[in-house]
Amino acid sequence: MQKRHLDHINVPKDLRQLSVDDLPQLAKELREFIINIIATKEGHLGASLGVVELTIALHYVFNTPDDILVWDVGHQAYVHKILTGRKTVFDTNRQFGGISGFPKRSESEFDTFGVGHSSTSISAALGMAIASQLKDENKHHIAVIGDASIASGMAFEGLNHAGVTNANLLVILNDNAIGIDPSVGALKQYLTNVKKGTQKQDNIFEALNFNYSGPIDGHDLPLLISELNRLKTVKGPKFLHIITTKGKGLKQAENDQVKYHAPGKFNAKTGELIVKSGSSQPPKFQDVFGLTIVELAKNNKNIIGITPAMPTGSSLKYMMKEFPKRAFDVGIAEQHAVTFAAGLVTQGFTVFCNIYSTFLQRAYDQVIHDVATQNLPVIFCLDRAGLVGEDGATHHGVFDLAYLRCVPNLIVFAPRNEIELRNIMFTAQLGLDHPIAIRYPRGRGSVIDWKTPFETLQIGKGIQLKEGKDVAVLSIGSIYKNVENAIENCKYTGTIAHFDMRFVKPLDESLLHHIFKTFKAVITVEDGTVVGGFGSAVLEFKSKYDYSAKTEVVGIPDEFIQHGTVDQLQKVSKMDVDSLVKTIEDLLLSISSS
Numbered sequence: 001m002q003k004r005h006l007d008h009i010n011v012p013k014d015l016r017q018l019s020v021d022d023l024p025q026l027a028k029e030l031r032e033f034i035i036n037i038i039a040t041k042e043g044h045l046g047a048s049l050g051v052v053e054l055t056i057a058l059h060y061v062f063n064t065p066d067d068i069l070v071w072d073v074g075h076q077a078y079v080h081k082i083l084t085g086r087k088t089v090f091d092t093n094r095q096f097g098g099i100s101g102f103p104k105r106s107e108s109e110f111d112t113f114g115v116g117h118s119s120t121s122i123s124a125a126l127g128m129a130i131a132s133q134l135k136d137e138n139k140h141h142i143a144v145i146g147d148a149s150i151a152s153g154m155a156f157e158g159l160n161h162a163g164v165t166n167a168n169l170l171v172i173l174n175d176n177a178i179g180i181d182p183s184v185g186a187l188k189q190y191l192t193n194v195k196k197g198t199q200k201q202d203n204i205f206e207a208l209n210f211n212y213s214g215p216i217d218g219h220d221l222p223l224l225i226s227e228l229n230r231l232k233t234v235k236g237p238k239f240l241h242i243i244t245t246k247g248k249g250l251k252q253a254e255n256d257q258v259k260y261h262a263p264g265k266f267n268a269k270t271g272e273l274i275v276k277s278g279s280s281q282p283p284k285f286q287d288v289f290g291l292t293i294v295e296l297a298k299n300n301k302n303i304i305g306i307t308p309a310m311p312t313g314s315s316l317k318y319m320m321k322e323f324p325k326r327a328f329d330v331g332i333a334e335q336h337a338v339t340f341a342a343g344l345v346t347q348g349f350t351v352f353c354n355i356y357s358t359f360l361q362r363a364y365d366q367v368i369h370d371v372a373t374q375n376l377p378v379i380f381c382l383d384r385a386g387l388v389g390e391d392g393a394t395h396h397g398v399f400d401l402a403y404l405r406c407v408p409n410l411i412v413f414a415p416r417n418e419i420e421l422r423n424i425m426f427t428a429q430l431g432l433d434h435p436i437a438i439r440y441p442r443g444r445g446s447v448i449d450w451k452t453p454f455e456t457l458q459i460g461k462g463i464q465l466k467e468g469k470d471v472a473v474l475s476i477g478s479i480y481k482n483v484e485n486a487i488e489n490c491k492y493t494g495t496i497a498h499f500d501m502r503f504v505k506p507l508d509e510s511l512l513h514h515i516f517k518t519f520k521a522v523i524t525v526e527d528g529t530v531v532g533g534f535g536s537a538v539l540e541f542k543s544k545y546d547y548s549a550k551t552e553v554v555g556i557p558d559e560f561i562q563h564g565t566v567d568q569l570q571k572v573s574k575m576d577v578d579s580l581v582k583t584i585e586d587l588l589l590s591i592s593s594s
C-alpha cells in the first residue's frame, strides 16, 4: 500500500520534509480528506478544492507563520487549516464548539487575520508589510484573493495604496472566473482577455506598479513552487495571477460550481447531493423574495432588482432570468449597490436592493448619506438577518436593527412570516415616502401556503396575536414563532398577551401606550443585539412617557456569537423556547409577589 503523506503532516514544518515529487500525492490525499468530511459535516467545498496545490505550495515555500499569509474571505482555507495543526479537529469545522469555518486569529498563529467578509486581504497584508518595515523585520507577506473579491472597491483601495509603497507584499489572484455565482463586470472581461492572450493594452496590475507574473496553472505544483521561489527574491509589491478550477477533483463540483460552493450533505464516493425528501415544507424566505419580485415586476414595469454578488443566495436569479434588463448583479460591491439603487430612484424607478444583513454593514455610509439623507425610497431587502448558524460571528445579521434604527427617514420592518414579507414588498412598490429596510432570516419560514392575495400593510402599525392580562410579550420578526411556542408552554398561558410590533421604526406608539397602560410587565424579544435594537426602542419609549411596567429585553447579548446550528445559538442567546418559558414565568412570579 502506498504511504500516506497526510498522516505524517501536522504543521508546515512536516510538509517541508517532503520532496516536490511527493506533493501531488499529498494534494490527492487532502482532497479526499476534505471531501470525506464536508460530505457529512457540510461547509464550503468548491473553493478549498480549488486551492489545494496553491496552499501546499505557499506553506512549502514560505516560512509560515513567520512569513505572513492572509486569506481573503477565508472560505477557501480548509487546506490551510488541515496543514496548520487542525487536521485532527477538522471534523468539528463549523460545528458548535468546534473550529471556525474561516481563519480566526484566536484559533491559530497561522491565521494571521480574521475573515469572512471579502476583499480585506490586500489592505490587511499591506498593513502587516508596512509594520514589518517599520520594525525592521525581513518577512514575506502574501494576500490570496479571488477574482470576484478583487473586483470590490476595498481591494482596489488596497492595490492603489500598495502600488506607491515598496512594501514586501505578494498579491496572489486565484482566478477561477467565478464567485459563488459567475463573476461579473469589466474586470472579469479583462481577466478573461489576459488568459486568452487577447489583452492588447497595458496590464492593469503593472500599471499600478506591481511586478506582475502569470497567468500560470494554479494546479501545477512544481510550476507554482518555482514561481513562488522566484518571487521571494523580488522586492516590493508583486502580483501573481494563477488560474484554477473551483471544485477541482470532484467531477460534480467542477461541473456545477454554483451548487458545490457550499453543497450541503453529499455522497463522498459518488459526489451526488443528498436531497431531503418528505412532506412539503414552508419555502425559504429568499425564495419568497425572489418569486414575489418577479410577480410584482410583471405588473410594475418600474421595478428593478439589485444584488451584490448573491443572485443565487438571494434568489434574485429568478428576476435576472425573467427580466434580464431590470435585474443587476453588480459583483461584490455593496457600497456601489446602495448608491446605484439611490441613483435609479432619483430617476423614478422602484428599486429593491437585496443585501445580506451582515454585508450591508459595509455600505452603512451609503445608506445614510446617499439614501436616507436625501429620503430616497430605496427598498432594502436584508436577507440572512438574525443568527445564520454555521458561518458564525462574521455572518450573523444581528446588528441591523440597531444600526438602522438610528437613521432618520428610514422605515425598519421585520416580517413575521412569508406572507408578511410578500405583503410588505407589495406595499413598498406601491410607493412609500421613505426608504425602507425589510429584514428577514436565513432559511425557511412557517407558512406552507404563502402565495396569498397581496394586501397593503399600514406603515408603523403592530398587531396583537394573542390576548392576555398580566404580561405582554412584544416580538419583532420571525422569532415570533419561538414566543408563540413558549407562551403555549407556560403554566399560566391565559395571562400572557403576544404582540407582533412589525415595525422597529416608526414604532407603533399608540399600541405601546395601550400596552404599558394595560400590562404589569413587558418582555421584548428580537433576534438582534440587545444594544440599541428593538428592546432599546421600547425602553426609550417607556422612559419618555414614564411608564412603570417591569420590562425585560431578550435578544442577542453584547458579544460575538460563534458558530453552530441556529437552535444551539438561540439557546446561547436565551431565545430558544425553553429559555423564553423561563423568562416569562420568572417575570410572572416576580410581579405576582411584588
Ligand SMILES: Cc1ncc(C[n+]2csc(CCOP(=O)(O)OP(=O)(O)O)c2C)c(N)n1
Pocket (backbone or CB within 6 Å): 047, 073, 075, 076, 116, 117, 118, 145, 146, 147, 148, 149, 150, 174, 176, 178, 179, 180, 246, 309, 310, 332, 334, 359, 362
Ligand atoms: C463583503 C462580502 N460580500 C459578499 C460575500 C459573500 N461571498 C462569499 S465568497 C463569495 C465569492 C468569492 O469569490 P472569489 O473571490 O472569486 O473566491 P472563490 O470562491 O472563487 O474562491 C461571496 C460573494 C462576502 N463574504 N463578503
Ligand SMILES: CC(=O)[C@@H](O)[C@H](O)COP(=O)(O)O
Pocket (backbone or CB within 6 Å): 044, 073, 075, 116, 117, 180, 262, 313, 384, 388, 391, 442
Ligand atoms: C463565504 C460566504 O460569505 C458565503 O458563502 C456565505 O457562507 C453564504 O451564506 P448562505 O449559505 O447563507 O448563502
Ligand SMILES: [Mg+2]
Pocket (backbone or CB within 6 Å): 146, 147, 148, 174, 175, 176, 177, 178, 179
Ligand atoms: Mg473566484
